[in-house]
Amino acid sequence: MDTPQEISFAPLLFTGISFMLLAAGSLVVFLVVYQKRLLQQQLRLQTAEAEYQQQLLSAVIEAQEHERERIGRDLHDGIGSTLATAKLLMGRLEHLHTNEETTNLTYMVKEILGNAVHDVRGLSHSLYPAVLDRFGLAEALQHLADVSDEASTLSVALTVDYPRPLVLAQELALYRICQELIHNAQKHAEGATTLQVRLQQRATSLVLAVEDDGCGFDAAALEQRPASGGAGLRSIEVRVQMLRARLSQQSAPGAGTCTLIELENPIFA
16 A cells, blocks of 8 residues: 555655756856846946046046146246246346436336236146145135135125035045136126135035026026037036036026035045
């Protein structure tokens, strides 16, 4: 009586073992396919990251070249012309015959050279703001606002809530972004009377906002234009990418322009 039961149990055992082998084979095939797809996805991500890094490097180089061009233009048209004028006036001193003429011309030369010194200091500050290195971002922005107030009819109002400083590289990038946004507002915000600059820091984020009450523009129409941004806007975008921050701009004709830079998880000093 026992033998038939043992014989009937054998096909069940064989079927179970076959099923387990089939399941194991299917699992192996699934793991191989999954691993292959995962490797392909990682390769695509690495390729995309390499392309992004290349684009970022190209943008950085482009921004640096525009900056060098601007510096060269300032040196040639501003300081160079001023010093050339001073040299011509100094040459005239040899041909003067009265003390009064000499005194007047010497005074003019001193005034011109004083302006050249002022321009050199301004250019030096634009290259690297010493106040940022010595006193931090808050003081540097205050100095930038004061200088911009004196140099333009556009009033700059600064609000700073910045209790904990960031590393110098991030502070410098934020300073350059703010500097370029103020320059853009002075140049393009027709009819503007006030420029609001706000720096607000939270536990895990930081927001830089620059808002004017000028003519504004049609943001939707501008986005549809290819390569609509100039060198200044490109420089801002490069620094925003380097910070891994977000750039957003709100504007409408007659309603002014508000630019926001949002930095998540900043690196504290």
